[in-house]
Each structure stands twice: as structure tokens, then as C-alpha cells.
Amino acid sequence: xxxxxxxxxxxxxxxxxxxxxxxxxxxxxxxxxxxxxxxxxxxxxxxxxxxxxxxxxxxxxxxxxxxxxxxxxxxxxxxxxxxxxxxxxxxxxxxxxxxxxxxxxxxxxxxxxxxxxxxxxxxxxxxxxxxxxxxxxxxxxxxxxxxxxxxxxxxxxxxxxxxxxxxxxxxxxxxxxxxxxxxxxxxxxxxxxxxxxxxxxxxxxxxxxxxxxxxxxxxxxxxxxxxxxxxxxxxxxxxxxxxxxxxxxxxxxxxxxxxxxxxxxxxxxxxxxxxxxxxxxxxxxxxxxxx
Amino acid sequence: xxxxxxxxxxxxxxxxxxxxxxxxxxxxxxxxxxxxxxxxxxxxxxxxxxxxxxxxxxxxxxxxxxxxxxxxxxxxxxxxxxxxxxxxxxxxxxxxxxxxxxxxxxxxxxxxxxxxxxxxxxxxxxxxxxxxxxxxxxxxxxxxxxxxxxxxxxxxxxxxxxxxxxxxxxxxxxxxxxxxxxxxxxxxxxxxxxxxxxxxxxxxxxxxxxxxxxxxxxxxxxxxxxxxxxxxxxxxxxxxxxxxxxxxxxxxxxxxxxxxxxxxxxxxxxxxxxxxxxxxxxxxxxxxxxxxxxxxxxxxxxxxxxxxxxxxxxxxxxxxxxxxxxxxxxxxxxxxxxxxxxxxxxxxxxxxxxxxxxxxxxxxxx
Amino acid sequence: xxxxxxxxxxxxxxxxxxxxxxxxxxxxxxxxxxxxxxxxxxxxxxxxxxxxxxxxxxxxxxxxxxxxxxxxxxxxxxxxxxxxxxxxxxxxxxxxxxxxxxxxxxxxxxxxxxxxxxxxxxxxxxxxxxxxxxxxxxxxxxxxxxxxxxxxxxxxxxxxxxxxxxxxxxxxxxxxxxxxxxxxxxxxxxxxxxxxxxxxxxxxxxxxxxxxxxxxxxxxxxxxxxxxxxxxxxxxxxxxxxxxxxxxxxxxxxxxxxxx
Numbered sequence: 001x002x003x004x005x006x007x008x009x010x011x012x013x014x015x016x017x018x019x020x021x022x023x024x025x026x027x028x029x030x031x032x033x034x035x036x037x038x039x040x041x042x043x044x045x046x047x048x049x050x051x052x053x054x055x056x057x058x059x060x061x062x063x064x065x066x067x068x069x070x071x072x073x074x075x076x077x078x079x080x081x082x083x084x085x086x087x088x089x090x091x092x093x094x095x096x097x098x099x100x101x102x103x104x105x106x107x108x109x110x111x112x113x114x115x116x117x118x119x120x121x122x123x124x125x126x127x128x129x130x131x132x133x134x135x136x137x138x139x140x141x142x143x144x145x146x147x148x149x150x151x152x153x154x155x156x157x158x159x160x161x162x163x164x165x166x167x168x169x170x171x172x173x174x175x176x177x178x179x180x181x182x183x184x185x186x187x188x189x190x191x192x193x194x195x196x197x198x199x200x201x202x203x204x205x206x207x208x209x210x211x212x213x214x215x216x217x218x219x220x221x222x223x224x225x226x227x228x229x230x231x232x233x234x235x236x237x238x239x240x241x242x243x244x245x246x247x248x249x250x251x252x253x254x255x256x257x258x259x260x261x262x263x264x265x266x267x268x269x270x271x272x273x274x275x276x277x278x279x280x281x282x283x284x285x286x287x288x289x290x291x
Numbered sequence: 292x293x294x295x296x297x298x299x300x301x302x303x304x305x306x307x308x309x310x311x312x313x314x315x316x317x318x319x320x321x322x323x324x325x326x327x328x329x330x331x332x333x334x335x336x337x338x339x340x341x342x343x344x345x346x347x348x349x350x351x352x353x354x355x356x357x358x359x360x361x362x363x364x365x366x367x368x369x370x371x372x373x374x375x376x377x378x379x380x381x382x383x384x385x386x387x388x389x390x391x392x393x394x395x396x397x398x399x400x401x402x403x404x405x406x407x408x409x410x411x412x413x414x415x416x417x418x419x420x421x422x423x424x425x426x427x428x429x430x431x432x433x434x435x436x437x438x439x440x441x442x443x444x445x446x447x448x449x450x451x452x453x454x455x456x457x458x459x460x461x462x463x464x465x466x467x468x469x470x471x472x473x474x475x476x477x478x479x480x481x482x483x484x485x486x487x488x489x490x491x492x493x494x495x496x497x498x499x500x501x502x503x504x505x506x507x508x509x510x511x512x513x514x515x516x517x518x519x520x521x522x523x524x525x526x527x528x529x530x531x532x533x534x535x536x537x538x539x540x541x542x543x544x545x546x547x548x549x550x551x552x553x554x555x556x557x558x559x560x561x562x563x564x565x566x567x568x569x570x571x572x573x574x575x576x577x578x579x580x581x582x583x584x585x586x587x588x589x590x591x592x593x594x595x596x597x598x599x600x601x602x603x604x605x606x607x608x609x610x611x612x613x614x615x616x617x618x619x620x621x622x623x624x625x626x627x628x629x630x631x632x633x634x635x636x637x638x639x640x641x642x643x644x645x646x647x648x649x650x651x652x653x654x655x656x657x
Numbered sequence: 658x659x660x661x662x663x664x665x666x667x668x669x670x671x672x673x674x675x676x677x678x679x680x681x682x683x684x685x686x687x688x689x690x691x692x693x694x695x696x697x698x699x700x701x702x703x704x705x706x707x708x709x710x711x712x713x714x715x716x717x718x719x720x721x722x723x724x725x726x727x728x729x730x731x732x733x734x735x736x737x738x739x740x741x742x743x744x745x746x747x748x749x750x751x752x753x754x755x756x757x758x759x760x761x762x763x764x765x766x767x768x769x770x771x772x773x774x775x776x777x778x779x780x781x782x783x784x785x786x787x788x789x790x791x792x793x794x795x796x797x798x799x800x801x802x803x804x805x806x807x808x809x810x811x812x813x814x815x816x817x818x819x820x821x822x823x824x825x826x827x828x829x830x831x832x833x834x835x836x837x838x839x840x841x842x843x844x845x846x847x848x849x850x851x852x853x854x855x856x857x858x859x860x861x862x863x864x865x866x867x868x869x870x871x872x873x874x875x876x877x878x879x880x881x882x883x884x885x886x887x888x889x890x891x892x893x894x895x896x897x898x899x900x901x902x903x904x905x906x907x908x909x910x911x912x913x914x915x916x917x
Contacts, residue, residue: 034415084612084616087616088615088616091615091619092414093414093415094361094414094415094418095615095619097361097415097418098553098554098557098611098615099611099612099615101550101554101608102554102607102608102609102611102612102615103608103612104608105604105605105607105608106605106608106609106612108601108604108605109601109602109604109605109608110605112600112601113599113600113601117600220546223422223426223546226419226422227419227423230416230419234415261430261433261434262430262434264430265426265427265430265431268423268426268427268430269423269427271419271420271423272420272423272424272427275409275412275416275419275420275423276408276409276420279411279412279416300782300783300786300787300790301783303753303786304779304782304783304786480772480773483771483772483773483774484771484772486774486782487766487771487774487778487782488757488760488761488764488766488771488781488782488785489768489771490771491750491754491757491758491761492758492761494747494749494750494754494758495747495750495758495761497747497749498746498747498748498749498750499745499746499747499748501709501741501745502741502745502746502747503747503758504707504709504729504730505707505729505732505733505738505739505741505745506733506758506759506761506762506821506825507730507731507732507733507734507761507762507825508730508758508761509728509730510730516768520768520772562749
């Protein structure tokens with residue numbers, strides 16, 4: 001019984017990681033860049049929702065606040081691309097990593113100074129509602145997280161493997177110049193991807209905040225999501241979810257069965273070992289450089 | 292512009308290009324040595340801090356700027372140097388003159404060993420692996436409580452150099468001179484590296500691994516050595532840092548510090564020793580600068596602002612983004628442009644430093 | 658005994674057979690050219706000799722050593738230097754530094770002596786520079802010696818890459834399309850250099866080249882490859898007139914005139 005409960009809470013956490021990882025992977029797939037600010041974008045998305053919905057801020061109805069926050073994050077993602085990332089065209093991967101880290105700093109600062117540095121809870125209609133399935137106690141919030149994540153991942157995966165945008169995105173990342181010559185609006189595709197990643201970050205943030213509290217440093221969760229993306233294999237959408245679930249599952253079991261102090265290292269240890277022994281993840285997509 | 296006629300191979304090998312350059316650096320060196328008489332104690336402490344960061348920066352620069360391996364985990368080696376130095380003195384009872392270099396060596400050997408499994412990783416993957424390593428190290432320090440004092444941290448004793456005791460507050464000038472000496476030592480070995488085969492092998496690995504291999508450079512081994520040299524210098528910096536801050540906990544070496552170190556050398560300018568110093572100036576003096584700006588606003592504009600939490604990091608972030616957008620070569624880039632402008636006056640052209648753009652191609656197949 | 662002998666080498670990438678049971682010998686002091694249409698497996702042969710790939714089958718013997726027993730980074734030490742089809746220079750280093758990397762196999766110092774730049778390191782360094790300066794003289798690169806590769810024109814880069822390979826002081830030089838993308842005059846220069854490398858320096862050359870004019874003028878023997886298989890081997894004239902080769906290039910037997 002306990003095991004199943006641990007499983008479910010791990011699964012729910014894992015799905016959040018998976019959602020953030022999905023954002024990483026999307027951007028990586030389209031632009032070969034890694035957005036270290038994805039975790040902070042998640043945090044910002046959560047705070048925006050909180051700002052729209054909570055009674056001590058704007059106090060809008062929850063069902064209006066959510067799409068509003070998702071939309072705002074989409075706009076923010078879009079702006080990040082056209083103002084900053086687009087101008088880094090032609091610079092190394094690491095340059096973009098560095099810029100997004102710096103962006104994360106700025107977002108953390110902004111969120112902290114607007115919404116406060118203390119942990120806050122989102123006034124969500126889901127909080128505290130439980131369902132009992134076959135004698136197992138499940139939080140409605142956890143269930144929703146799991147369902148939403150799986151739905152989103154499958155949706156995106158189908159979308160990108162079957163639609164024009166998906167193919168354009170792949171083309172743009174495999175050979176920017178050639179894609180441009182073939183009439184693919186490379187820049188617009190890239191901005192669109194950033195907008196989508198922003199929106200996904202908002203979704204992850206909302207789900208995360210409705211499971212517990214949120215504070216400006218929640219963005220550091222991004223590192224774990226990062227582990228998820230790498231474990232699943234950078235560049236693979238189902239891999240991101242898979243990696244997220246693996247990381248999420250390890251945590252509750254590690255803290256249950258491994259002495260404190262050792263347990264929180266486990267996701268990072270797994271990440272490290274993964275990189276050493278299978279650097280391109282479970283669902284690898286990289287081949288050797290040709291000369 | 293001075294044109295130099297090269298008449299012997301030594302011209303390319305020696306440390307200073309010509310007598311003018313030697314003179315410039317002699318003036319700079321003399322100023323640095325005389326600094327304790329020129330500025331007040333507070334500023335001297337700040338400059339000492341700059342030097343400590345500059346040493347760490349040089350360590351990281353060898354890895355990132357010279358060998359092209361991005362590390363987001365160098366705070367771990369700052370920690371190793373710092374803890375090893377203090378533990379060797381307090382537990383093993385070694386004198387500082389032995390413990391200090393030994394701390395650097397421990398950090399260097401550890402760095403090379405940890406690098407061994409990671410040498411196959413490239414770019415972003417290596418950055419992530421080192422990031423994970425940084426987090427793991429922080430936890431290991433907490434777990435190894437009997438040795439490291441866990442979350443409570445450790446006290447650093449006063450530095451004792453052949454019976455002469457140096458305390459950071461009691462004798463700031465001596466502490467500064469000691470730091471300066473270590474800094475100069477690190478600059479010297481850095482420069483030596485650049486003019487010897489190993490330094491060129493580093494550059495070869497940075498620019499093209501395949502062709503480095505074809506030239507007979509053992510790429511994994513070279514990367515591991517680069518890690519070793521880099522973490523040796525970073526470890527030395529950590530050891531001084533321990534004495535500088537006096538009390539330290541694992542928190543002082545968390546992932547954010549790792550990230551900050553990397554950002555620091557980027558702002559300074561990758562691939563140059565100057566860059567490490569410029570970056571250190573920015574990161575070490577930024578809090579003081581912001582404080583001074585606030586005082587100035589209060590005194591002259593009458594605008595009293597409360598301390599805004601996290602302002603330093605955010606300002607730093609903005610500075611960094613601005614640099615990446617407008618001057619990817621960092622402060623060194625600005626400096627090089629200014630120098631060229633004056634050297635060539637009035638013939639400087641706008642396009643002299645424009646780099647060719649490259650377009651993205653991936654090696655992923657799906 | 659021949660300097661390099663490739664025996665029954667096969668290389669597969671997934672289902673694709675890039676090199677299929679190819680054998681040839683390169684004799685000491687000759688210029689040996691590999692020709693063939695794109696995708697024939699010429700570069701793969703080079704990469705196999707450089708040990709970038711492990712062959713699926715077969716063996717490669719160089720100067721009495723089985724290359725398959727050696728790591729990729731030992732190949733230069735054994736005396737094989739190479740250039741790359743798409744130029745793999747160290748972009749952010751000067752011409753001189755690039756060529757000095759070529760001296761890496763002659764490194765006598767170790768980490769510690771280099772960190773402190775002991776007198777022995779200085780002496781070795783001067784010797785390296787003398788050797789590199791020799792290559793700079795040979796290829797007329799004086800004007801560029803202190804310039805960064807990143808700012809050099811394509812033709813010069815090709816020459817620098819050749820110089821870097823020569824700085825190794827090899828017994829065998831592998832040139833991967835030394836004339837691709839070069840102008841007529843530059844190609845002519847390459848032809849002279851290849852001759853001189855063979856005659857004055859006594860270095861054996863194995864090259865991949867599409868320019869049949871260059872191949873015909875400098876090579877002693879030519880091997881034609883198509884679809885990973887050996888089509889013909891012999892003097893340039895013999896190979897050029899080989900019906901199989903003509904078929905591989907032109908596709909139809911009645912276009913013989915153009916092929917020659």
C-alpha cells in the first residue's frame with residue numbers, strides 16, 4: 001500500500017519534471033540550444049497564475065487566471081527569443097546556456113521583488129480534494145498532473161512528428177541555412193518554439209503550484225528536470241517524460257529507504273552515471289561527427 | 292603601431308613581447324605591490340577578494356577558454372581546496388606552507404580523476420555533468436561531517452608563514468601580498484603553459500578534436516590534464532578564500548557559485564588571462580559598487596532606497612546578457628578594441644573585429 | 658616490403674557497405690592516388706588508416722606495424738600525417754601555433770617542466786620552431802605566420818593544413834582532396850609541392866583527389882574505387898582508360914572520349 005502511494009506521488013512529481021524537461025527538449029530539438037531558464041520560466045508561470053488568481057493580488061476567477069497566465073508566458077517566451085536569443089545566431093551552444101542562466105537570475109529577481117520571497121500557495125480549487133481508488137488515497141491534484149502531462153506529451157509528440165511545423169522545426173535545427181533556402185521561416189519557427197516552451201513552462205508551474213507552495217527559488221527544480229531530459233535522451237519528447245518519471249520515482253523511494261543526506265543526491269548521481277555510461281540518454285539521437 | 296622585427300626564435304617565446312610591454316607590466320606590478328600604502332583597509336580587502344576570484348577565474352579559464360571544456364562545477368574544487376587546506380592544518384597538524392600547496396595538489400589530482408569518466412562528453416553534456424558533480428560534492432561535504440563539520444562548517448586558522456602570523460583583519464597588507472604572490476605565480480605558470488606544447492595541445496582540443504587526434508594529441512588524456520591544472524589553480528584559490536572568509540560552510544560553495552564563476556570569465560572575455568582579471572573585478576566589486584551607488588543616490592538625489600534583495604545577481608545577469616549580445620569577447624574585447632584604436636589612430640575601422648558567422652548544423656538524425 | 662598495405666578491408670555503417678574488401682599497397686617513395694565518384698569510400702579508407710573507425714574486417718599494416726593495434730592518437734607518432742577534406746585547422750590559433758601542434762609527437766617535456774618552463778623546455782621549443790620554420794619556408798607561408806586561421810582565405814588554409822601535416826615529419830602523408838576548391842594556379846602549386854614532397858623530402862604520399870589532371874600529373878599509381886569496391890589499379894593512363902572506370906564515372910560506354 002505504502003509502495004503504491006510512494007509510486008503515485010513519485011509519478012506526479014516526475015510528471016512535473018517531465019513537463020519542464022519537455023520544454024528543454026522542444027527548444028533543443030528546434031535550435032540545438034539548451035534553455036537553462038526553463039525551470040525559472042516554470043516558476044514565473046506559477047507566480048503569474050498566483051498573481052492573477054490569488055485574492056491578495058488580482059483575485060480573478062481561477063479559470064480565467066490559468067489561460068491568462070499561459071498566454072502571458074507564451075508572450076514572454078516569444079519576447080525572449082526575438083529580443084535576445086535570435087541575436088545570438090551563430091554563437092556557440094554554451095553562449096546560449098550562459099545567457100539563459102543569466103535570464104534565470106533576472107527572472108528570480110523579478111518574481112521575488114514582485115511577489116515576495118516567502119513560499120506562497122496558489123488558491124486552486126483542486127487543493128485538498130482527494131479521491132479513493134481501490135483503497136488508495138489519491139490527491140486530485142496529483143491525478144490531474146499525471147493526466148495532463150501524459151496528454152500533453154503525447155499530443156506534442158504526435159503534433160511534431162506529423163505536422164508541417166514539426167518537420168520545419170527539425171529541418172531548421174539540422175541545417176539552418178539549408179532550411180532557410182528551402183523557404184522555411186527559420187526565425188519565426190524558432191520564436192514560435194520559444195513561445196510554446198513558455199506556455200508549457202506555465203502549465204508545469206500551475207500544476208506544480210497546485211501541489212504545494214511556490215517560491216522564487218523553485219526554478220532550481222530545473223536542474224532535476226534537466227537530469228530528466230538527459231536521462232531520457234536530449235531531443236526526444238517521450239524520452240523527456242520517461243526521464244522525468246524516472247527521476248521523480250527515485251526521489252520518494254530514496255528518501256524512504258536511504259538515510260537522509262544520501263537520498264537527495266540520488267537524482268544527480270543517476271544523472272552523472274548516465275552521462276558517463278550512456279551520454280546520449282535512453283533514447284539516443286546523436287551520431288558521430290563525420291570528417 | 293610598433294612593428295617588431297623578429298630576429299630570433301626567442302622573440303616568440305619570451306614572456307614579454309618587447310621592452311615597452313615589459314615596462315607597462317613593471318609599472319602595473321609596482322603599483323600592485325605599493326597598493327597597501329595607496330588605498331584604505333576596506334578597499335584593500337576588496338582588492339584581495341578580486342585577486343582570489345581572479346585566481347579561481349584563471350583556473351577555470353584554462354579549462355574553458357584554453358581547452359574549450361565548459362564546467363559548471365568549479366565551486367566543488369574551490370571547496371576541495373578550502374577544506375583540504377584547513378583540515379590538513381587542523382587535523383594533520385601540517386604547517387601552512389605544506390598544507391597550502393598540498394591542498395592545491397589534492398584538488399588538482401581529484402579534478403583529473405573525476406575528469407577521466409567525463410572526457411568523452413562534449414559542450415553542453417559536460418556542463419551538465421560538472422553541474423551534477425558540483426551538487427554531489429556539496430552533499431558529500433555535508434555527509435562527511437566528522438571531517439568537515441557538516442552544515443556547521445569550519446573555522447580557518449590564521450596563516451602562519453615560517454613563524455610569521457597573518458590574519459586577514461590583523462594584517463590586511465600581508466594577507467594581500469601573500470594573495471598577490473600566489474596570483475603572480477598562477478599567471479606565470481599559465482603563461483608558461485601557453486608557450487609550451489601542452490598549451491597548444493589544449494588549443495588543439497578546443498578547436499578540433501579530430502584533427503588534434505590526427506596530430507598525435509591524446510585527446511582524453513589532454514582533457515584530463517587540463518582538468519587537473521585547472522582544478523589545481525582553483526583549489527589554491529579556494530584555500531586562500533577559506534582564510535579570507537574565516538568561517539565557511541558547504542553553502543559557500545554551492546552550484547550558484549559554480550555558475551557565477553563561469554559567468555565571471557565570460558564577462559571578462561574567454562580565452563585570455565586578462566579576461567579572468569576583468570571578470571573578477573566585476574564580480575567582486577559589484578556589491579560594493581551597488582552599495583556606493585545607493586549611498587550616492589541617497590546623498591545627492593535624496594532618493595533613499597531600501598536594500599533590494601538579489602539586486603547584485605540580477606544586475607550581473609543583465610550585464611552578462613548585454614555582453615553576450617553586444618560584445619561576446621567580454622571586457623577583454625572592449626579593451627582590445629580600445630587598444631587597437633589608439634595604436635592605429637586614426638586608421639581604426641569599424642569592421643576590424645567582425646567575426647564570421649556560422650550556421651547551425653546538428654548531428655542528430657531524428 | 659611496401660610502406661603501407663591495406664588488406665581485405667571492409668567497413669560498414671549500419672546496412673551500408675562503405676568499403677568492400679579493398680586491398681592495396683603503397684610503396685615507399687611513390688605518390689599513390691585514390692579516385693572515384695562521390696561516396697565511393699575514399700575518405701572512409703583515409704579514416705580507417707587514421708583509426709577513426711574500426712574496420713569490420715581486414716588489416717592495415719604500416720612499416721611493419723599492425724595499425725589496428727594502435728590508438729588513433731598514436732598514428733601520427735608512427736609517421737602518418739593527414740589533411741582533411743573540409744579543413745580541420747585550429748581556428749582560434751595562429752598559423753605558427755597550428756603548425757607547432759604538428760610537432761606534438763616530438764614533445765620531450767612533461768607537465769611539470771612545462772609549467773615551470775625549464776631551460777630544457779626552452780631548448781626543445783626552439784628546436785620545434787626551427788622545424789616549423791622549415792615547413793613555412795617550403796610552402797611560402799611567411800606572410801601569414803602570425804595570423805589567426807579564422808581570418809585566412811580558403812586557399813591559404815589548405816596550404817597551412819598541408820604544412821601542419823608536414824611538421825609532423827611523417828613517412829606517409831595522407832592528402833584528402835588537396836586541390837578541392839582551389840583555383841588553377843593554386844592547384845598547380847599543389848602539384849609542385851606534392852612533387853617536391855616526394856623528391857626532396859622523400860615522403861610517400863597517398864591522396865584522394867577528384868582533379869584528374871592533377872592526379873595524372875603527379876601520381877605514380879592510381880586506384881579507382883566505386884561503391885566501396887576496387888575497380889582498377891595501375892598507372893594514371895591505365896586507370897583512365899579502364900572501361901570499368903569510365904562506366905562508373907559516365908555511366909554509358911559510348912562517352913569514352915570525354916572521360917579521357
